[in-house]
Amino acid sequence: MTVTAHSITPEFKAQWQTLQLHFEQVKSQSMRDLFANDASRSARFSLDVDGFFLDYSKNIITQETLDHLLKLAELAGLDKKRNALLTGETVNITEQRCALHTALRAPQSASITIDGKNVVPEIQQTLAKMKQLVEQLEAGKVLGFTGKPIKQVLSLGIGGSYLGPKIMSQALKHYQNEMDVHFVANIDGHHIHQVLDKLDPEQTLVITSSKSFSTQETLQNSLVAKQWLRDAGASQDDIGKHFVAVSSNIDAAVQFGIKQENIFPMWDWVGGRYSVWSAIGLPLAIAIGFENFSQMLAGGNAMDDHFATAPLSQNMPVIMALMGVWYINFFGAQSHLLLPYHHDLRGFPAYIQQLDMESNGKTVQQDGNDTFAETGPIIWGGEGTNGQHAFHQLMHQGSPLIPSDFILAIEPTHSSQDLHNALASNCFAQSQALMMGKTLAEAKSELSEKGLDSSEIERLAPHKVMQGNKPSNTLLMNALTPYNLGRLIALYEHKVFCQGVIWNINSFDQWGVELGKTMSTDILNTIEGADNTDTANHQYDSSTTQLIKRFSSPS
Numbered sequence: 001m002t003v004t005a006h007s008i009t010p011e012f013k014a015q016w017q018t019l020q021l022h023f024e025q026v027k028s029q030s031m032r033d034l035f036a037n038d039a040s041r042s043a044r045f046s047l048d049v050d051g052f053f054l055d056y057s058k059n060i061i062t063q064e065t066l067d068h069l070l071k072l073a074e075l076a077g078l079d080k081k082r083n084a085l086l087t088g089e090t091v092n093i094t095e096q097r098c099a100l101h102t103a104l105r106a107p108q109s110a111s112i113t114i115d116g117k118n119v120v121p122e123i124q125q126t127l128a129k130m131k132q133l134v135e136q137l138e139a140g141k142v143l144g145f146t147g148k149p150i151k152q153v154l155s156l157g158i159g160g161s162y163l164g165p166k167i168m169s170q171a172l173k174h175y176q177n178e179m180d181v182h183f184v185a186n187i188d189g190h191h192i193h194q195v196l197d198k199l200d201p202e203q204t205l206v207i208t209s210s211k212s213f214s215t216q217e218t219l220q221n222s223l224v225a226k227q228w229l230r231d232a233g234a235s236q237d238d239i240g241k242h243f244v245a246v247s248s249n250i251d252a253a254v255q256f257g258i259k260q261e262n263i264f265p266m267w268d269w270v271g272g273r274y275s276v277w278s279a280i281g282l283p284l285a286i287a288i289g290f291e292n293f294s295q296m297l298a299g300g301n302a303m304d305d306h307f308a309t310a311p312l313s314q315n316m317p318v319i320m321a322l323m324g325v326w327y328i329n330f331f332g333a334q335s336h337l338l339l340p341y342h343h344d345l346r347g348f349p350a351y352i353q354q355l356d357m358e359s360n361g362k363t364v365q366q367d368g369n370d371t372f373a374e375t376g377p378i379i380w381g382g383e384g385t386n387g388q389h390a391f392h393q394l395m396h397q398g399s400p401l402i403p404s405d406f407i408l409a410i411e412p413t414h415s416s417q418d419l420h421n422a423l424a425s426n427c428f429a430q431s432q433a434l435m436m437g438k439t440l441a442e443a444k445s446e447l448s449e450k451g452l453d454s455s456e457i458e459r460l461a462p463h464k465v466m467q468g469n470k471p472s473n474t475l476l477m478n479a480l481t482p483y484n485l486g487r488l489i490a491l492y493e494h495k496v497f498c499q500g501v502i503w504n505i506n507s508f509d510q511w512g513v514e515l516g517k518t519m520s521t522d523i524l525n526t527i528e529g530a531d532n533t534d535t536a537n538h539q540y541d542s543s544t545t546q547l548i549k550r551f552s553s554p555s
């Protein structure tokens with residue numbers, strides 16, 4: 001069923017105005033006071049979903065705020081639109097597609113139809129094909145052109161065809177097996193050449209992952225890899241032993257020279273940034289084993305069930321989405337900070353950057369009108385505790401309001417509990433310090449206790465003040481397992497979806513990436529053209545012209 005473009009309703013607009021009035025009443029509300037006046041605050045503003053715990057009490061909200069935000073979600077038709085997403089309706093209206101990444105992690109018994117056809121069987125067939133390859137590789141049964149077993153993998157892809165498998169392999173480092181899996185994305189030759197130097201062509205499987213099979217970076221890198229194999233002595237026929245592809249464009253993959261039986265299908269109703277659950281996750285499954293990959297799917301499915309069934313007020317993705325709307329649209333926050341206090345999640349902010357910014361970095365509503373308010377924020381972040389020694393200064397004493405998500409696993413996968421206790425202490429202390437701040441009186445008192453004289457105290461104290469009232473969420477999981485990683489990713493997918501519903505935008509297309517691609521083709525042709533200075537044929541601006549000329553004829 002096609003979801004038609006729709007406009008926001010008068011009731012929604014009225015609720016938005018109600019929230020604006022409410023914001024004026026609470027914008028200066030001190031979280032210190034909110035905690036001091038309500039001993040049950042943290043319990044009231046927390047959610048525990050089978051051990052996956054969200055503490056959202058360190059937000060500048062009262063129960064009235066939350067009620068208003070939930071009402072807004074209701075008036076945005078979130079219930080109905082959530083159902084449309086999960087049942088395969090055409091939610092991506094500019095490409096006339098559904099967005100059924102949730103089907104990729106549904107159990108075998110599920111029935112999810114697109115145009116009347118249950119897609120679960122073909123998904124399961126692809127998973128079985130992935131499982132077979134993973135197990136053959138683990139058993140050393142996949143042989144290269146000289147008869148050696150394949151032990152290394154070169155995964156070529158970019159955007160969602162890179163970030164998912166790469167970052168989730170890193171996140172699940174503890175679960176990695178003997179397979180030596182490497183990832184290359186950039187067309188910058190520094191990347192692929194540095195990686196090829198580490199690989200043995202006789203024992204390397206190349207996985208070309210590209211939904212469109214037309215992405216310049218991935219195709220160029222695949223040609224380099226193909227030549228690398230040929231230079232090592234592989235014949236054209238041998239190439240088939242060393243290449244597999246993941247794509248929805250089977251013809252193009254065959255055209256490139258990849259055997260049909262070595263192509264893992266994906267579907268146009270899976271967006272790149274939502275595709276790690278599909279065969280795009282093949283390198284990840286090879287790196288951690290298929291059982292662990294299945295566990296990640298199961299975690300994603302568990303979060304889907306929670307998202308599908310929990311009342312909005314108890315719904316973790318909905319709550320996180322509404323906290324974001326509150327700061328972006330009423331406090332004017334421009335960015336959102338992700339602080340994984342886990343070294344293996346150091347890439348997680350980069351993953352969510354594509355998920356969030358490519359989904360909601362838009363200013364046109366479903367009905368083609370300009371958006372009525374700010375939309376997707378700048379997503380950034382870094383692993384804790386490193387950020388405390390880099391950008392946390394701005395968080396504590398800078399001018400922008402930057403809501404943040406702290407993420408911590410209670411159990412480490414290493415043996416140094418003392419280090420983990422210190423990590424957790426820092427994580428909790430940072431959100432506490434951001435919330436509490438330090439008043440001028442407290443700064444003066446501290447300096448006085450250090451014995452400074454009054455003039456020094458007067459001079460220094462203002463520099464020690466921290467505004468406080470800086471909001472954060474804290475997500476706690478028992479351990480960073482494949483299952484919990486699956487829940488974490490799905491949580492953010494659904495958070496992004498809910499925000500897109502509130503803003504009435506299409507979170508599933510990405511037309512904004514097209515212009516740059518087109519222009520780069522033009523400029524490449526100019527640079528590689530006969531006469532580099534021949535820019536007369538192109539109406540480039542003078543800046544682009546001079547840059548091309550300087551690049552083409554370095555002084």
Ligand code: F6P
Pocket residue numbers: 158159160161209210211212213214215218271272273358510513
């Ligand atoms: O950045 C645009 C984009 O289409 C992403 O959405 C996608 O993940 C990436 O490029 C790679 O696309 P493909 O998998 O088709 O090579």
